[in-house]
Amino acid sequence: MSFKANDSLTEQIARYLGNKIVTGDIAPGARVQELRIAAELDVSRGSVREALLILQRRHLVDIYPRRGAIVSSVSRDDVRELFALWFLLLEEVAVHLSANWQNDDLAGFFELMTELGAHHRQGDTEAFYHSGVNFLSLLYQHAGNRYTQQTLFDLLPQAQRCLYAILRTGKSQLDRTHSFLDTLLKAIIARDEATLRQMVPAFGNAYSLLAQAAADELTR
Template sequence: MEFRAPNTLAEQIANYLAERLMTGDIQPGERIQEATIASDLAVSRASVKEALYTLERWHLVDITPRKGASATVLDASHAAELYDVYMHLLIMLARRLCERWEERDREGLLAAIKQATTRLYAKPPNILAVVQASFDVMDACCEVVRNPYLTEALTNFKPAVSRTYYFCADRYRQDLDRTAAFFARLTQAVLARDAGAAEEQIVQFAEHQKTLIHQALTQDIPATS
């Protein structure tokens, strides 16, 4: 993985480290040494520190006073907590979308959903491309809803959610038909302005995703007697 100095240095450092965290190059719980990162990338420790604060906002690192930063834990319990909060943010987005979308928004929303659905059936399936397409749908919805606080909250969850998909890619790869059905039913509910039905679809899908994550993250843990 090659590092290239960006216009916004701290942000690019954050993106570089986020990729390493999401792919497991930096393992959950692993300490992140500011001095080592700064030396490896030939940047200042101040820039690394600023990047780590961004990663903390993205829920990828924990920063403890006098101990420094470490990659957030990724186990079944933490993943479930992550999805619970993310699910409720998505429900809020869907409800506001049902209330606020106008006819002029229809084409853009449907185009984003079509692109996501197309990526679902790519051969071979690319899980990270599917995840990015899902985020593109979310971003299109955020543009319609125009709630900057909700948009920021959802944006900050993207890296952590991407990490769970990456760690559980094999299980998600076998479940893409269900994802396609979710997009279809959610679209139908939103266009009908049926907020209750939209919420139901999000809850069902999120609970199913949590089950997949739990299975993936506990498959190598021996049962206790």
């Protein structure tokens, strides 16, 4: 693993481990062995422990006395509760951006939608997933409320686990997700609050049911 000088070491370790959890390389219920990770990455055990505290805040691990860090579960109830909060906040962010965007605020979204469209046409699920995560991250930057923004960024890794598993189930979910993001951006551009208030929770409910039904897939 190569580290970037402009990011803290603990953040980079957290991102490395977080990606392994999101993609299922480290399964729910597995114990994260600090000594093994420290040796693998050639870092101190203290740095790994600090990274695990970051992952605990992001809901990817649970830390227990004498047991250490355990990768958090992704049961049907976990998914249902995540989606209920995630799309509630997502709706507010989309509405806020639609009412307040100016000048070049949307330029980054246009670029990402171009990327998403290309990945969608090529059927490149992995690339589509990464561009989709970047789309969400950019959207969160326009939350207009630092508490909402921080909560969404803390929820993002757990949301990524669900998104990754859903997109792997087949092209129909790639189609569905691309259509949602495209329609979302068009409603934001049009400053169409009514459409956003209707479409975001509707999609969230449908996506939640899909993710709950595929909860077992999230453990693979």
